[in-house]
Amino acid sequence: MRDEVIRRARGAVAALVLAGLVVAPWVVDDYTTAILARTLALALVGVSVALLTGVAGMPTLGQTAPYAAGAYACVVVGSRISDVGVVQLAVAAGAGAVLAALTVPLVVHARGVIVLMITLAIGELVVTILGRWRSVTGGTDGLAGMPAVRPFWGLPPLASDQARYLYTLVVVATLVGAALLLLRTRAGLLLRAGRDDETRLRASGHRVPLHVSGAHIAAGAIAGGAGSLLVVAQQYISPADFGFDTSALLLLGVVIGGTASIGGALVGAALVIAVRDWLFGVLPGHAPLVLGALFVATVYLLPSGVNRARVRLRASSAAPSHPQAPPARDAATVPELRA
Amino acid sequence: MNPLLSAEEVSVRYGSLTALAGVDLSIHEGQRHALIGPNGAGKTTLLDVIGGATKPQRGTVRFAGRDISRLGPAARARRGINRIHQRPAVFPTLTATENVVVAALPRVVPRRRWWSGGRRRTAQHRAGPLLERMGLADVAAVPAGHLAHGQRRQLEIAMALAGSPRLLLLDEPAAGLSANEVGRLVDLLRALPRAIAVLLVEHRLDLVYALSDTVTVLRDGQTLAAGTPDEIRTSPLVRQAYADGVA
Amino acid sequence: MMAVVAAGTNRIDPYVIPALDGVAYGLLVFVAASGLVFCFGVANILNLAHGTLYAIGGYTAAALLDGGWASLALALAVGVLAAGAAGVLLAGLLTPVATGNHLTQALLTFGVALAGGSLLVAGFGPDDPQVRVPAALEGSVVVAGHRYAAYRLVFIVVAAAIAAALYLVVRRTRAGMLVRAAVDDAEMVACLGVSPARIRAGVLAAAGALAGAAGVLGAPIIGPGTDTADTVLLLSLVVVVLGGLGSMAGTLLAALAIGEIQTLGVALLPSAAPFLLFAAMAAVLAVRARGLASRWGAT
Numbered sequence: 001m002r003d004e005v006i007r008r009a010r011g012a013v014a015a016l017v018l019a020g021l022v023v024a025p026w027v028v029d030d031y032t033t034a035i036l037a038r039t040l041a042l043a044l045v046g047v048s049v050a051l052l053t054g055v056a057g058m059p060t061l062g063q064t065a066p067y068a069a070g071a072y073a074c075v076v077v078g079s080r081i082s083d084v085g086v087v088q089l090a091v092a093a094g095a096g097a098v099l100a101a102l103t104v105p106l107v108v109h110a111r112g113v114i115v116l117m118i119t120l121a122i123g124e125l126v127v128t129i130l131g132r133w134r135s136v137t138g139g140t141d142g143l144a145g146m147p148a149v150r151p152f153w154g155l156p157p158l159a160s161d162q163a164r165y166l167y168t169l170v171v172v173a174t175l176v177g178a179a180l181l182l183l184r185t186r187a188g189l190l191l192r193a194g195r196d197d198e199t200r201l202r203a204s205g206h207r208v209p210l211h212v213s214g215a216h217i218a219a220g221a222i223a224g225g226a227g228s229l230l231v232v233a234q235q236y237i238s239p240a241d242f243g244f245d246t247s248a249l250l251l252l253g254v255v256i257g258g259t260a261s262i263g264g265a266l267v268g269a270a271l272v273i274a275v276r277d278w279l280f281g282v283l284p285g286h287a288p289l290v291l292g293a294l295f296v297a298t299v300y301l302l303p304s305g306v307n308r309a310r311v312r313l314r315a316s317s318a319a320p321s322h323p324q325a326p327p328a329r330d331a332a333t334v335p336e337l338r339a
Numbered sequence: 340m341n342p343l344l345s346a347e348e349v350s351v352r353y354g355s356l357t358a359l360a361g362v363d364l365s366i367h368e369g370q371r372h373a374l375i376g377p378n379g380a381g382k383t384t385l386l387d388v389i390g391g392a393t394k395p396q397r398g399t400v401r402f403a404g405r406d407i408s409r410l411g412p413a414a415r416a417r418r419g420i421n422r423i424h425q426r427p428a429v430f431p432t433l434t435a436t437e438n439v440v441v442a443a444l445p446r447v448v449p450r451r452r453w454w455s456g457g458r459r460r461t462a463q464h465r466a467g468p469l470l471e472r473m474g475l476a477d478v479a480a481v482p483a484g485h486l487a488h489g490q491r492r493q494l495e496i497a498m499a500l501a502g503s504p505r506l507l508l509l510d511e512p513a514a515g516l517s518a519n520e521v522g523r524l525v526d527l528l529r530a531l532p533r534a535i536a537v538l539l540v541e542h543r544l545d546l547v548y549a550l551s552d553t554v555t556v557l558r559d560g561q562t563l564a565a566g567t568p569d570e571i572r573t574s575p576l577v578r579q580a581y582a583d584g585v586a
Numbered sequence: 587m588m589a590v591v592a593a594g595t596n597r598i599d600p601y602v603i604p605a606l607d608g609v610a611y612g613l614l615v616f617v618a619a620s621g622l623v624f625c626f627g628v629a630n631i632l633n634l635a636h637g638t639l640y641a642i643g644g645y646t647a648a649a650l651l652d653g654g655w656a657s658l659a660l661a662l663a664v665g666v667l668a669a670g671a672a673g674v675l676l677a678g679l680l681t682p683v684a685t686g687n688h689l690t691q692a693l694l695t696f697g698v699a700l701a702g703g704s705l706l707v708a709g710f711g712p713d714d715p716q717v718r719v720p721a722a723l724e725g726s727v728v729v730a731g732h733r734y735a736a737y738r739l740v741f742i743v744v745a746a747a748i749a750a751a752l753y754l755v756v757r758r759t760r761a762g763m764l765v766r767a768a769v770d771d772a773e774m775v776a777c778l779g780v781s782p783a784r785i786r787a788g789v790l791a792a793a794g795a796l797a798g799a800a801g802v803l804g805a806p807i808i809g810p811g812t813d814t815a816d817t818v819l820l821l822s823l824v825v826v827v828l829g830g831l832g833s834m835a836g837t838l839l840a841a842l843a844i845g846e847i848q849t850l851g852v853a854l855l856p857s858a859a860p861f862l863l864f865a866a867m868a869a870v871l872a873v874r875a876r877g878l879a880s881r882w883g884a885t
Contacts, residue, residue: 053689059688059689059692061692102868103868105868105871106867106868106871112688113626113630113632113688113689113692116632116688116689116692117626117632117823117826117827118827118871120634120820120823121820121823121824121827121867122864124816124819124820124823125820125824125863125864125867126864128820128863129861129864132859185459186444186458186459189433189437189440189441189459190441190444192430192432192433193430193433193437193438193441195432196430196431196432196433197428197429197430197431199412199428200428200429200430201430201441202411202412202413202416203390203392203412203413203416203421203422203428204413204416204421204441204442204444204445204498204502205413205414205415205416205417205445205446205502206413206441206444206445207413208413243816244816244819245696245700248634248693248696248700251689251693252693255689255690255693285708286704286708287704288700288701288703288704289700289701289704289705289708291697291700291701292697292698292699292700292701292702292703292704293697293701294697295693295694295696295697295698295700295701296679296694296697296698296701298697299683299690299693299694299697300682300683302690
């Protein structure tokens with residue numbers, strides 16, 4: 001009964017937010033509309049972070065890597081091959097998926113905080129490459145001047161901030177819907193089971209590394225797709241868009257949103273990014289200081305995120321299911337780094 | 340007839356501690372075999388070796404005619420070796436039904452097209468009757484983390500059966516259960532399909548005698564005696580071992 | 587015979603200096619990364635503010651060094667103390683979330699890194715400052731027929747001495763034994779009856795001191811600036827990923843490999859330079875993952 005009420009309330013809030021997002025470009029000015037579009041793209045990356053961190057149990061600081069791959073692939077395709085949005089989106093998602101697939105061997109056997117470390121290194125290395133591979137990426141100057149995107153064959157190009165925003169909104173809504181549908185299938189069930197108790201899942205005969213790889217690649221595809229949206233929304237990209245601080249902000253947003261909830265990740269990531277953009281607007285010199293302090297304060301205050309994580313941690317340490325298995329997952333992963 | 344499972348010359352050492360020193364064990368199809376012995380005799384280690392959780396330093400494990408020594412727990416589970424753990428291992432945030440579905444999935448053959456969710460639905464059809472048989476139909480939609488200990492034990496048995504096992508490894512299934520629950524557990528285990536072989540590790544000899552038709556006694560990592568429950572019950576060797584091992 | 591040697595020398599000639607630079611760079615990364623390894627291995631904290639601790643040392647060096655030996659000693663003392671104190675502060679900030687998970691701890695250290703970097707820029711200005719080495723080391727010396735910066739040569743000796751001292755401390759002393767035990771078995775430290783908060787403070791202070799020392803001594807090699815913290819954190823992370831936590835030798839080898847990749851590798855393969863570090867990490871992790879997979883049995 002109470003669940004039903006909560007479910008309805010959640011649905012109503014989601015519908016309200018969606019309606020607000022649809023009418024937003026007619027309420028706010030063009031600049032804010034463009035910022036909103038970019039925030040939507042980043043929130044989609046947040047969804048991919050939540051998919052890995054919360055659903056698959058692999059905390060990541062490296063989703064900026066497939067995000068960047070998607071964005072740069074989209075620019076290359078957009079300026080040389082096709083101005084059709086769905087083509088660019090598909091190529092970007094493919095690029096993100098390919099990058100994620102290439103990094104699967106690095107993360108598939110690691111868990112917990114080690115994944116955090118490896119993905120962070122991957123993300124940072126990708127940014128380094130973007131800065132140095134000038135012939136393709138334009139180096140630290142970035143890339144600009146892509147022709148306007150037309151969403152579909154035969155449609156007019158997106159000429160205004162409103163149009164670009166609405167395109168972004170439609171794509172984000174579609175991809176989030178697809179992710180939600182995917183989580184309702186067998187795949188989502190197995191990912192949740194693996195997060196609960198991976199050893200148990202193995203003992204039932206499941207090929208866990210296969211699930212982990214699949215989740216990693218799917219999250220990479222989503223982040224790559226978000227990259228193509230960033231190109232549309234911002235019409236300019238540079239390595240600074242894909243830095244370590246973006247990853248950390250998104251992870252914070254996902255943790256605020258409750259880690260395992262896709263909707264929560266969308267809201268949390270959008271909120272954190274909006275606060276950052278606002279801070280850099282009003283306090284140009286000291287924004288990082290305030291942002292850092294807010295980070296610390298948020299971690300202390302986190303109402304749901306920390307508690308849920310704690311409950312989960314306690315649940316897993318209170319009931320280790322196998323006498324031979326190490327009690328906590330993180331403790332289990334440390335030996336994996338030993339040479 | 341070849342045995343379903345045969346472990347030969349299995350040895351496991353943890354550093355200087357010898358857990359198993361050349362143990363042989365074979366189980367035939369449908370056989371109900373119990374493994375007893377004082378604490379530290381190596382019973383759980385032998386279950387680990389058969390289940391794939393522990394790799395022995397020496398010895399081979401053959402199952403259904405094939406050498407499975409090099410396979411991990413997941414591959415063994417797919418071949419039909421399922422285990423029930425000393426502390427019930429369930430997925431706490433998944434509902435009871437979902438737990439059984441997850442356990443059933445690896446052995447479900449898709450009957451319909453994959454896009455219609457065929458495998459999951461088939462697994463779901465299998466979960467309902469299993470939960471009913473375990474007396475869990477009322478709590479099918481409750482997250483497993485909220486279930487009582489005894490219910491989790493029953494859920495784990497349902498999960499093991501959902502994987503269509505040919506060999507069920509039971510590691511002290513009665514631990515932590517009330518007298519009532521133990522009675523129900525014995526009934527459940529006696530009602531298992533005859534085709535399923537069972538390897539039971541248990542301290543309580545009354546359960547061993549109630550559930551098994553052959554018994555192996557381990558002590559200090561070696562086989563001390565083997566035979567029918569009656570033979571074991573009357574064996575002076577075994578009495579001696581228990582008098583030394585457990586006061 | 588002589589001719590062969592001479593020809594050999596000629597072929598490797600242009601690479602002597604980058605190779606030597608690689609050793610200097612690698613030893614610097616080793617000292618910096620050992621703090622992170624220590625922190626992660628003993629206290630199980632992923633400290634994303636580790637690069638900022640290094641930057642504190644770097645800025646101290648830039649502010650205090652005036653070309654004399656005394657200023658170097660002063661900068662080293664101040665840098666080590668300041669970075670160590672920052673480590674203790676960080677440990678204090680971590681206390682309220684100590685029972686939480688690693689995710690929130692990492693996020694907290696990231697917030698500290700963000701704020702700390704901003705404070706450093708506010709205090710020392712947004713431009714990358716110049717670092718003056720002691721006048722006696724400003725020139726160059728001749729090594730195997732090549733002129734090489736005297737400071738770097740001395741740095742190699744000093745950093746090697748620090749590495750040796752670290753090795754002796756970890757191998758031979760009681761504290762080092764505890765550290766090794768803690769890396770092997772985190773539960774054990776809890777059984778010793780020492781309060782976890784004190785362990786955290788001690789570990790982060792020691793990690794800060796190492797990073798601070800690296801920052802001061804390495805300022806002429808990886809100088810203070812707005813990117814320093816990120817660069818050092820990235821290099822240290824790659825060292826941990828490549829070298830593992832098990833042995834100091836692994837850490838040292840990984841650090842030296844990174845040093846050579848960043849200097850000699852760039853000189854040998856300039857076009858592939860951006861990808862070399864990535865490729866090295868991928869190769870090592872892939873090999874190790876396969877080793878692990880075969881050890882655990884294919885699933």
